Amino acid sequence: MLVRCYRGKLSVWAAMCVLVLCWFYVFPVYRLPRDKDIVEEVLKQGGVWQKNQTGIDLYRKLLTECCDPRRMFAVTKENSPTGKVLWYDGEFYHSHTVNNETYPLLVKDNPLRLPLKKCAVVGNGGILRHSQCGRDIDQADFVLRCNLPPLSKEYVDDVGTRTHLVTANPSIIEKRFQNLLWSRKVFVDSMKVYGSGYIYMPAFSMKTGTDPSLRAYHALADSSSNLTMLFANPEFLRTVGRFWKARGVHARRLSTGLFLVSLALGLCEEVTAYGFWPFSVGLDEQPVSHHYYDNILPYTWFHAMPEEFVQLWHLHKSGALRVRVGRCSAQGGGG
Structure with a gap:
């Protein structure tokens, strides 16, 4: 009896050890600078930024080798023929096989005119x-x-x-537009503000996001909208996640903003990021709302915004990317 209890305890401890090891694999222990230290670092850098073509070329090369954004950023007829299995990047053991219903919805190949020259990636931070x-x-x-x-x-x-490209998470379709189950007019009308560019949706990241994304596609197509729907390639999203995890960003999922910065670094000759500031206090020590249009906070366990900003600021200091965090009309004091 004692032997059984002892073995039972060993099994429990072994299971706990495995869980702890898995936790540290996903969220390794390391020291992220305090918010105050990061702000001081930004203030110290000030408005100084110098373009470094070597750094830009290096990151484009690294992203091309790992993720091939030019070919793989969207699901296309070229990279996803009928029968192609798209494994969801946001959850295990779920996939979508490109079939006769899905295939006609895909663009032929990368529709962007490359190379793109000066690109602006606009986050939604209250710093704007x-x-x-x-x-x-x-x-x-x-x-x-x-x-x-x-x-x-x-x-x-x-x-x-x-706007030339705007992302739309399926959760927005669900919450803001009631999953497009009752009316599509409000959605279609609200999309007109984005002109004739592209809507970029992660339709194959989570199984629950596929149907809302497809409904959004049909709502735009049926209304002869000027917008073109692009579905984010889950393979691209997965490899970009690995790329940044290897560089110190540890989160369940990267933010949409970092995905877009990664895409821009792979496609553009020069990139400037606006609205990326995950801190509640600005450079003037005044409160900053989470978004420029509201102060609704995200789930703290889902993204790792401060870690992402540290990586972006490293790119800024190296001249590979410019991060604007101050007033654009000012000559200094904010990058």
């Missing part, structure tokens, strides 16, 4: 409020935005108006 960055953003050759942000008149001076 009163930044006066709208004109700078609109002067970019290609503008990428995250998760269907509002571009109404009250925000134009800070975030601009032009």
